[in-house]
Amino acid sequence: xxxxxxxxAHFEQTCRxxxxxxTHQRLEIFHALVHSSEHPSAETLYSMLEKRxxxxxxxxxxxxxxxxxxxxxxxxxxxxxxxxxxEAKIDQHHHFFCDRCGQLTDFTWQxxxxxxxxxxxxxxxxxxxxNVILHGVCNQCLKAKE
Amino acid sequence: xxxxxxxxAHFEQTCRxxxxxxTHQRLEIFHALVHSSEHPSAETLYSMLEKRxxxxxxxxxxxxxxxxxxxxxxxxxxxxxxxxxxEAKIDQHHHFFCDRCGQLTDFTWQxxxxxxxxxxxxxxxxxxxxNVILHGVCNQCLKAKE
DNA sequence: CATCAATTAAGAATAAATCTTATCTGAGCC
DNA sequence: GGCTCAGATAAGATTTATTCTTAATTGATG
Ligand SMILES: [Mn+2]
Ligand SMILES: [Mn+2]
Ligand SMILES: [Zn+2]
Ligand SMILES: [Zn+2]
Numbered sequence: 001x002x003x004x005x006x007x008x009a010h011f012e013q014t015c016r017x018x019x020x021x022x023t024h025q026r027l028e029i030f031h032a033l034v035h036s037s038e039h040p041s042a043e044t045l046y047s048m049l050e051k052r053x054x055x056x057x058x059x060x061x062x063x064x065x066x067x068x069x070x071x072x073x074x075x076x077x078x079x080x081x082x083x084x085x086x087e088a089k090i091d092q093h094h095h096f097f098c099d100r101c102g103q104l105t106d107f108t109w110q111x112x113x114x115x116x117x118x119x120x121x122x123x124x125x126x127x128x129x130x131n132v133i134l135h136g137v138c139n140q141c142l143k144a145k146e
Numbered sequence: 147x148x149x150x151x152x153x154x155a156h157f158e159q160t161c162r163x164x165x166x167x168x169t170h171q172r173l174e175i176f177h178a179l180v181h182s183s184e185h186p187s188a189e190t191l192y193s194m195l196e197k198r199x200x201x202x203x204x205x206x207x208x209x210x211x212x213x214x215x216x217x218x219x220x221x222x223x224x225x226x227x228x229x230x231x232x233e234a235k236i237d238q239h240h241h242f243f244c245d246r247c248g249q250l251t252d253f254t255w256q257x258x259x260x261x262x263x264x265x266x267x268x269x270x271x272x273x274x275x276x277n278v279i280l281h282g283v284c285n286q287c288l289k290a291k292e
Numbered sequence: 293c294a295t296c297a298a299t300t301a302a303g304a305a306t307a308a309a310t311c312t313t314a315t316c317t318g319a320g321c322c
Numbered sequence: 323g324g325c326t327c328a329g330a331t332a333a334g335a336t337t338t339a340t341t342c343t344t345a346a347t348t349g350a351t352g
Contacts (some may be wrong), residue, residue: 020349021297057300062340078224078279083339096270107267121253123241125284132278133224138271167319167328203331208309229308
């Protein structure tokens, strides 16, 4: 995906703009996030990367993720699980969450994005984000059942 | 609200149906949840109740909430915050979350509830719940700003 | 090449939530 | 009204995710 290259470019720009050094820890962690669709936790990212980067520390993963979230490069995903999950996908999309295996799948929904909120809601305050969360059971889990 | 009485009745039924004793800890905790719209955490509930119930323990609040969630009487709310928040409101509704103060406000959205999911989503698995989460800044926080 | 931000190691510290064990209380049944 | 046992309490330990501390090392960048 050429998208990813652009995203990495934007990432490098943002780091530079904030005077942050381009360490390969940062680059690898961001890269892993960009190329993953599983919304990994800090630990998952760590396991994914420690093979290639034997000196990587879990602490760095946490610290780096926190930095990325601050910069708006990465989002923490809202889940019911106990460990935080992250994504580098910044463009508008929504989530389907499998309550059995914890899998998080992205989807888009244009007509929802274009829809107007009820008036009652507009009186509550200033809305910045509008997202759908689905809960259910994914196909793999449905198959694995019988 | 007469709604609340009905909800308490349903709560008592469910407890009885599962052979659970109607302790006043359980009743008070459920009552507090039903009459609150703030989606309190276990600690918040504990603070709310300890005045009236000086012997209540935080452990009991946690244990009781877990029981209620298991019974489907109470839902854990999806948030980005570190502590779990709960509600006894079971009927279909959605949430507006103030990123500044953490306030969670309910709202309903009939046309959304009636809407069809995109086809691509139906291929992902069996969807059980479909909810909207808004993020933004609530009116109180907007006022308090200047 | 020098500088200093960032990483690492190793361990301690937090915070939320859960568990343990023993003791007490009170809800539900006769 | 009295029994019985589920459930509450106290007090403390434990677990899990996450963050912090300190000191030594690395390596990105000017
Ligand atoms: Mn996503
Ligand atoms: Mn709610
Ligand atoms: Zn699944
Ligand atoms: Zn607010």
